[in-house]
Amino acid sequence: MIGKGKVGCQRGRQVADITAIHGVTRPLIHVRSVRRKLDIIQSNPSAHGGRGALPSEGGSPSDLLFLAGGERMMLRIKRVPTVVSNYQKDEGEDAARRGGGCGRNCLQKCCIPGAKLPLYTFKRAEEIPGDKCVLEHDDNQAPVAFLDSLLLGQWEDRMQRGLFRYDVTACETKVIPGRCGFMAQLNEGRHLKKRPTEFRVDKVLQPFDGNKFNFTKVGQEEVLFQFDASEDGEVQFFPDAPVDADSSPSVVAINVSPIEYGHVLLIPRILECLPQRIDRESFLLALYMAIEAGNPYFRLGYNSLGAFATINHLHFQAYYLAVPFPIEKAPTRKVTTLGDGVKISELFDYPVRGLVFEGGNTLQDLSNAVSDACIFLQDNNIPHNVLIADCGKRIFLLPQCYAEKQALGEVSSELLDTQVNPAVWEISGHMVLKRKKDYEEASEENAWRLLAEVSLSEERFEEVKALIFEACSYTLSEKEDEHLTQGAGDDKPPLEGTGSINKGRNCNMVSGTQECLVLQ
Amino acid sequence: MEPPQLGLIEQSFNSRYSNWAREALDELPDNFTITDPCISGHPIVFASRGFLKMSGYSRDQVVGRNGRMFQGPNTCRRSVMEIREAIREERGVEISLLNYRKDGTPFWMLFRMAPVFGKDEGRVIHFVAVQVPILRRRQRRRNGEGLCGEILSNSCRREVCSSSSVELAGVSAADSDCRVQAMEGSVWQHVDNYVFPKDCKPLDGFQLISFLQFALVLFTSLEIEEKCEASDTEKQLAATAISNVLSVLTHYSESTGRLVCEKRFGPSLVSSSLHISLGRIKQSFVLVDPHLPDIPIVYASDAFLRMTGYARNEVLGQNCRFLTGVDTDPSALHQIKQSIQAQQACSVRILHYRKDKSSFWNLLHISPVRNATGKIAYFVGVQIEEGSVDRHGLSPEMRQLSVVGSIKVAVRSSSMSYSIH
Numbered sequence: 038m039i040g041k042g043k044v045g046c047q048r049g050r051q052v053a054d055i056t057a058i059h060g061v062t063r064p065l066i067h068v069r070s071v072r073r074k075l076d077i078i079q080s081n082p083s084a085h086g087g088r089g090a091l092p093s094e095g096g097s098p099s100d101l102l103f104l105a106g107g108e109r110m111m112l113r114i115k116r117v118p119t120v121v122s123n124y125q126k127d128e129g130e131d132a133a134r135r136g137g138g139c140g141r142n143c144l145q146k147c148c149i150p151g152a153k154l155p156l157y158t159f160k161r162a163e164e165i166p167g168d169k170c171v172l173e174h175d176d177n178q179a180p181v182a183f184l185d186s187l188l189l190g191q192w193e194d195r196m197q198r199g200l201f202r203y204d205v206t207a208c209e210t211k212v213i214p215g216r217c218g219f220m221a222q223l224n225e226g227r228h229l230k231k232r233p234t235e236f237r238v239d240k241v242l243q244p245f246d247g248n249k250f251n252f253t254k255v256g257q258e259e260v261l262f263q264f265d266a267s268e269d270g271e272v273q274f275f276p277d278a279p280v281d282a283d284s285s286p287s288v289v290a291i292n293v294s295p296i297e298y299g300h301v302l303l304i305p306r307i308l309e310c311l312p313q314r315i316d317r318e319s320f321l322l323a324l325y326m327a328i329e330a331g332n333p334y335f336r337l338g339y340n341s342l343g344a345f346a347t348i349n350h351l352h353f354q355a356y357y358l359a360v361p362f363p364i365e366k367a368p369t370r371k372v373t374t375l376g377d378g379v380k381i382s383e384l385f386d387y388p389v390r391g392l393v394f395e396g397g398n399t400l401q402d403l404s405n406a407v408s409d410a411c412i413f414l415q416d417n418n419i420p421h422n423v424l425i426a427d428c429g430k431r432i433f434l435l436p437q438c439y440a441e442k443q444a445l446g447e448v449s450s451e452l453l454d455t456q457v458n459p460a461v462w463e464i465s466g467h468m469v470l471k472r473k474k475d476y477e478e479a480s481e482e483n484a485w486r487l488l489a490e491v492s493l494s495e496e497r498f499e500e501v502k503a504l505i506f507e508a509c510s511y512t513l514s515e516k517e518d519e520h521l522t523q524g525a526g527d528d529k530p531p532l533e534g535t536g537s538i539n540k541g542r543n544c545n546m547v548s549g550t551q552e553c554l555v556l557q
Numbered sequence: 558m559e560p561p562q563l564g565l566i567e568q569s570f571n572s573r574y575s576n577w578a579r580e581a582l583d584e585l586p587d588n589f590t591i592t593d594p595c596i597s598g599h600p601i602v603f604a605s606r607g608f609l610k611m612s613g614y615s616r617d618q619v620v621g622r623n624g625r626m627f628q629g630p631n632t633c634r635r636s637v638m639e640i641r642e643a644i645r646e647e648r649g650v651e652i653s654l655l656n657y658r659k660d661g662t663p664f665w666m667l668f669r670m671a672p673v674f675g676k677d678e679g680r681v682i683h684f685v686a687v688q689v690p691i692l693r694r695r696q697r698r699r700n701g702e703g704l705c706g707e708i709l710s711n712s713c714r715r716e717v718c719s720s721s722s723v724e725l726a727g728v729s730a731a732d733s734d735c736r737v738q739a740m741e742g743s744v745w746q747h748v749d750n751y752v753f754p755k756d757c758k759p760l761d762g763f764q765l766i767s768f769l770q771f772a773l774v775l776f777t778s779l780e781i782e783e784k785c786e787a788s789d790t791e792k793q794l795a796a797t798a799i800s801n802v803l804s805v806l807t808h809y810s811e812s813t814g815r816l817v818c819e820k821r822f823g824p825s826l827v828s829s830s831l832h833i834s835l836g837r838i839k840q841s842f843v844l845v846d847p848h849l850p851d852i853p854i855v856y857a858s859d860a861f862l863r864m865t866g867y868a869r870n871e872v873l874g875q876n877c878r879f880l881t882g883v884d885t886d887p888s889a890l891h892q893i894k895q896s897i898q899a900q901q902a903c904s905v906r907i908l909h910y911r912k913d914k915s916s917f918w919n920l921l922h923i924s925p926v927r928n929a930t931g932k933i934a935y936f937v938g939v940q941i942e943e944g945s946v947d948r949h950g951l952s953p954e955m956r957q958l959s960v961v962g963s964i965k966v967a968v969r970s971s972s973m974s975y976s977i978h
C-alpha cells in the first residue's frame with residue numbers, strides 16, 4: 038500500500054519501489070527544466086557527491102540511468118565514495134587481491150589467527166537510561182571516562198603514525214551565525230581524483246557483496262580496539278587481547294577521511310559481514326558505545342543505503358565535536374509514549390522532519406523502539422538516518438529522500454554543486470564544504486534550504502510516522518504473544534498499513550497531538 | 558567521582574567575597590546557588606537557605622555537589638543541554654526546568670543563571686543560579702487539570718486563608734494518609750514561601766487537610782511532561798533575585814580586592830569554556846602559547862601543580878624552563894625547542910625539578926594544538942612521572958596521547974563559535 042510512486046507521471050514510468058517521495062509537489066528552488074533532463078541522458082554524467090569529488094568535473098549535475106527491461110526502473114546516482122580505509126581500492130584492484138596470505142594484516146581468515154587488539158568490555162545495564170551513567174557524565178564538568186580516553190588516545194596515536202589522509206584539525210571550521218547554529222567546515226584539500234562509482238539509491242536493503250570493499254579488508258593498524266559486552270558484568274580493559282573469530286567480535290576502526298577529530302567506525306560483529314541494515318543487537322551495541330563514552334559531544338550516526346551510506350557492511354560512525362548540533366537544539370513536540378516508557382517526539386521548526394526517541398523503562402526498550410522503527414523503514418524501502426546523542430539519551434530518526442530526488446534530476450544544480458551529500462551529520466547540522474566560495478558564503482538560509490530538500494514532505498512524513506508507531510506497538514503486542522520467539526523484530530515481513538494500532542495491547546498514549554494515530 | 562575537597566570550596570567563596578558575605582546572602586529570601594566552574598566537577602559552593610528548604614536537602618548534602626543531582630528521569634534533556642551550553646559559552650540563561658527534591662518529588666521551577674566575571678582574570682569566576690518554583694501551571698490543552706491549577710493557585714494566593722477554602726476541597730482526594738504525609742512537607746514549604754500573604758491568618762487543621770488533599774490531587778494527576786511556562790511575576794522574582802545576589806557579591810568582592818562584575822572585562826588567557834573542558838582532564842599537563850613572547854604557560858592542570866609543587870599563580874605566564882635544573886640534559890631541551898619550531902610532536906625523557914628542588918624523570922610529550930581556524934593556537938606538554946602506574950592498564954604513552962586528543966577536541970570546539978574569541 039505504500040510506495041505507489043509518483044502520481045500523474047510526467048514520464049509515464051512505474052516506480053514501484055520508491056517510497057520516500059509520494060506524489061506530493063514540492064516547491065523547487067529553481068524552475069524544473071525538462072531540457073536539463075534531456076541533457077543528462079546525452080552528455081557525460083559528472084561526478085557529484087562524496088567527500089572528495091572535484092568540483093569541476095563539468096557536465097550536468099546529476100546522472101540518471103535507466104535499467105531497461107521489466108517494469109522496474111532502478112535509480113542510481115554517481116558519486117566518488119568516501120575513502121574510509123587505506124585499503125579501500127577500486128573494485129578492479131580488489132579482485133586481484135583475493136586469496137590467502139595477503140600479507141597486509143587485514144581481518145580476514147588470512148591474517149586473523151594470532152591477531153591481537155585491545156579489548157574494552159562494557160557492563161550491560163537493565164536500569165533506566167537516565168540512571169545508567171554510573172559516572173554521570175551528562176555535562177561537561179565530569180571527568181573524562183575511560184572509553185573516551187582510550188578512543189582519543191588510540192586516535193591520536195594513529196594521527197601521529199600518519200594513517201590519516203590529512204589532519205582534520207587543520208581544516209577551518211566555524212559556527213554559521215544565526216539562531217540554528219549550523220556548523221561548516223572547509224575541506225578543499227581532499228581532492229579524490231577517482232572515477233565515480235554508481236550507487237543504487239532505490240533499494241535500502243541490498244545483499245552483502247564480498248567483491249566490494251568491506252571492513253574485513255582494513256589493516257589491523259586501522260582498528261583501535263574490540264568493543265563487546267563483558268561476560269561477567271564488569272567493565273574491563275585488556276590492552277592486548279587475541280581476536281577470537283568464534284566470538285564474533287565487534288570493533289572500532291578509524292575513518293581515514295575524518296570529518297572531525299576522533300572520527301571512527303563502529304562495526305558490529307565484523308566477521309559476520311552483515312549488510313548495512315539495522316538489527317536490534319547491533320543498535321543496542323551502538324547505544325552502549327554512546328553511554329560508555331559518557332561524553333555528550335561524542336555522537337554516533339547511521340546512514341542507511343539510499344541515505345548516503347557508501348559501504349554496504351554494517352557500520353555506525355562517531356566523532357567528537359564539543360558544540361551543540363542544531364538538531365539537538367531544535368524544539369520538539371511530544372507525540373506519544375509507548376507502553377514500555379519510550380517517549381517519541383517530533384521535531385518542529387527544523388528543516389528536516391524527524392522523530393526523537395527518549396526514555397524507556399530499560400535501555401533495551403529504548404533501543405528496541407528505535408531499531409523496530411528502522412527495521413520498518415528499511416523493510417519498506419524508506420532511506421533514513423539515525424543520530425544517537427546526549428550519551429544515548431536522545432535518538433533522532435530521520436527518513437529522507439534526497440538521493441532519490443537527485444537520481445530523478447529534481448535537485449537544483451546550485452545545491453548539487455556544493456557537493457554536500459546530506460547524510461546524518463549534515464542533517465544534524467554539520468556541513469563539510471569543498472569549495473572556499475561555499476564556505477565563505479555559508480549562511481543559515483543556504484543550509485536550511487539544502488536540508489529542506491532532504492526532508493520528506495509533510496504529508497508523506499505523517500504517513501510514515503503513523504506507520505512507525507504501528508510498527509512499534511505491533512512489536513510490543515508481539516512480545517506479549519506467547520507463541521512468538523525472541524528477536525521478532527528482525528525478520529518480520531513488511532507490515533501492512535491497515536489495521537488498528539493497538540493489536541491487543543494498550544499503548545500508553547499520553548497527551549500529544551492526535552493526528553499521529555491517523556492510519557491509512 | 559570524588560567530590561572536591563571542602564577546603565577548595567570554601568576557598569572559592571571566601572577568598573573572593575570573604576566570610577561576611579555568607580551572612581548577607583543568608584538574609585536574602587530567594588532560592589539560589591553559586592557554583593564554581595573552575596573547580597573540577599563544577600560544584601556548588603554556596604546554597605541559600607531558601608534553596609535548601611525548597612529542595613529538602615541540608616547544606617552538607619548540596620555544597621560540593623554538581624547541580625545535576627536535582628535532575629531526574631522526567632527532566633527535559635534539551636533544557637539540560639541549553640544550560641550546559643550557556644555555561645560553556647559563559648553567558649546567562651533563563652529556562653523552565655523540572656527538578657526533584659530529596660524526597661523524590663518533582664517540581665517545576667524557573668531556572669535563571671548569570672555568570673560572574675573576575676575583573677582581573679577576565680573570565681567567569683562563578684555562576685549564580687536562581688530557582689523560582691512555578692505554581693501557576695500553564696498547560697495548553699488539558700481537560701480539567703489546567704483548571705485545577707488555576708483554581709489552586711488563585712485560591713492559594715487569595716482565598717485559602719478564608720473559610721471558603723473548605724468548599725474547594727469538594728474535589729475528592731485519591732490516596733491514603735501516608736501519601737498525604739509525604740506530600741505534606743513539600744507542599745507546606747510552597748505554602749510557606751509563596752502562598753500565604755503576610756497578613757493572612759493560618760489555616761485551621763480541617764482547612765489544611767482539605768487544602769492538602771486538593772494539592773495532592775493536583776500533584777498526582779498532573780502529568781509532568783510538557784514545558785511549563787513561568788508567569789511574568791515569577792520571571793520578575795527571578796530577575797530581582799539575581800540582581801540581589803549579584804549586588805551582594807559585587808559589594809563584598811570589593812572588600813577582598815578581588816573584584817567581580819557582571820560583564821566580562823578585558824581579554825582572558827584562556828576562555829572559561831575551554832577552562833571548563835580542560836578541567837575534566839585529570840592528568841598533568843600545561844598549555845603554552847607560542848605566539849606570545851617567551852612562550853608562556855597559559856593553562857596548568859591541578860595535577861601538574863601537585864606533581865611540581867607550585868601554585869597556579871607561580872606558573873601562569875612563565876616559560877617552562879623553571880622546571881629544569883642543574884642536571885637537566887641540554888640536548889633534551891634542544892629537542893623540545895626544535896619540535897616546537899618544526900610544529901611537530903615529540904616525546905622526551907627529561908630530568909625536571911619540583912619547587913622543593915627534588916628531581917624526577919619526566920616522560921614528557923609535546924604536541925601542537927590547533928584551533929578552529931586550522932592554525933596552531935597552543936602547544937600542550939603532558940607530563941608523566943617515570944615509574945607511575947595507570948590503574949586501567951593504559952601505557953603511559955597511550956595515556957598521554959589521550960590527553961592530547963581531549964585537548965585537541967576542546968580547543969578546536971571552543972573556538973568555533975563566532976561569539977567566543
